Amino acid sequence: MGARRSTRFLTRSAAGAVLAAAVALGVAAPGGAAPLWPGGPDISLPPIPGVTAPAPGVPTAPIEAPRAPANFSAPALNPSAGEVVGVAQPIIIRFDSAIGDRAVAERAIDVTTSAGDVPGRFYWFSDSQVRWRPDAFWPSNTTVTVNAGDASSTFTVGDAIITTADDNTKTITVTRNGAVVKTMPTSMGKVGHETPNGTYIVGERFRDMYMDSSTYGVPVDAPEGYRTYVEYATRMSNSGIFVHAAPWSVDSQGVENVSHGCLNVSTEDAKWFFETAQKGDPVIVQNTNGGILNGRDGLGDWQL
Numbered sequence: 001m002g003a004r005r006s007t008r009f010l011t012r013s014a015a016g017a018v019l020a021a022a023v024a025l026g027v028a029a030p031g032g033a034a035p036l037w038p039g040g041p042d043i044s045l046p047p048i049p050g051v052t053a054p055a056p057g058v059p060t061a062p063i064e065a066p067r068a069p070a071n072f073s074a075p076a077l078n079p080s081a082g083e084v085v086g087v088a089q090p091i092i093i094r095f096d097s098a099i100g101d102r103a104v105a106e107r108a109i110d111v112t113t114s115a116g117d118v119p120g121r122f123y124w125f126s127d128s129q130v131r132w133r134p135d136a137f138w139p140s141n142t143t144v145t146v147n148a149g150d151a152s153s154t155f156t157v158g159d160a161i162i163t164t165a166d167d168n169t170k171t172i173t174v175t176r177n178g179a180v181v182k183t184m185p186t187s188m189g190k191v192g193h194e195t196p197n198g199t200y201i202v203g204e205r206f207r208d209m210y211m212d213s214s215t216y217g218v219p220v221d222a223p224e225g226y227r228t229y230v231e232y233a234t235r236m237s238n239s240g241i242f243v244h245a246a247p248w249s250v251d252s253q254g255v256e257n258v259s260h261g262c263l264n265v266s267t268e269d270a271k272w273f274f275e276t277a278q279k280g281d282p283v284i285v286q287n288t289n290g291g292i293l294n295g296r297d298g299l300g301d302w303q304l
Contacts, residue, residue: 078093082155087139090133096128200237
């Protein structure tokens with residue numbers, strides 16, 4: 001059974017409910033008798049509608065509080081039903097209008113998993129978008145169900161594919177469920193364009209594309225401007241950082257940083273990563289001089 005993460009649980013057992021109700025009805029234990037639970041005398045209590053006392057020795061489950069009424073209708077849910085995502089994927093809930101009372105909205109959202117209790121938290125990107133992520137990466141190969149108002153989504157967290165890019169070694173290491181499956185030399189952001197540290201999330205992938213500095217305000221004809229055709233580009237930040245093929249920098253990969261912030265790799269390695277990485281996989285960048293990835297990037301949730 002999954003565990004609801006957005007509501008409170010009542011910890012009173014059914015037996016406790018019987019005792020409390022009996023007291024309310026004025027039924028008292030004999031003077032000086034031992035407590036009724038556990039091991040008390042076998043006395044008969046009047047039946048209480050809707051409450052069944054457990055059989056002796058049978059454990060009781062907590063009584064789960066119902067999900068609160070929603071102050072929204074049917075929001076858009078990401079991941080969508082049937083998707084398979086990585087262990088770093090947040091749940092993104094977009095409402096069709098601004099939410100006035102965020103606490104009410106949170107109480108109306110359930111996140112349950114086949115792995116049981118997965119601690120996590122809400123955080124708001126705007127009055128019309130809330131996100132939820134676990135405190136640590138999702139357990140691999142877990143089914144997750146989100147219920148929010150009239151919307152529902154059940155998706156699967158796949159294998160734990162975790163990528164680490166270390167500027168000290170200028171190497172990318174990829175593990176699957178804890179075992180190293182690939183190492184790749186890389187060239188990251190050069191001086192003035194250092195790749196930020198942090199845990200990124202794999203987003204969209206492009207078989208090929210043009211990278212254009214004018215998209216972030218640097219004209220193509222400026223000294224640091226560019227418009228470059230690249231292959232096997234896997235996005236890891238909305239600010240424009242990708243893992244991509246860079247055959248022009250192969251001699252620098254594993255040796256020095258020459259990119260404008262992306263993780264340059266060979267065409268062969270970029271193709272492997274493009275075909276292996278899945279939406280929601282974490283890419284951990286460490287030991288650079290680039291500060292910390294902005295948590296509000298859109299794929300930087302693990303900095304929040």
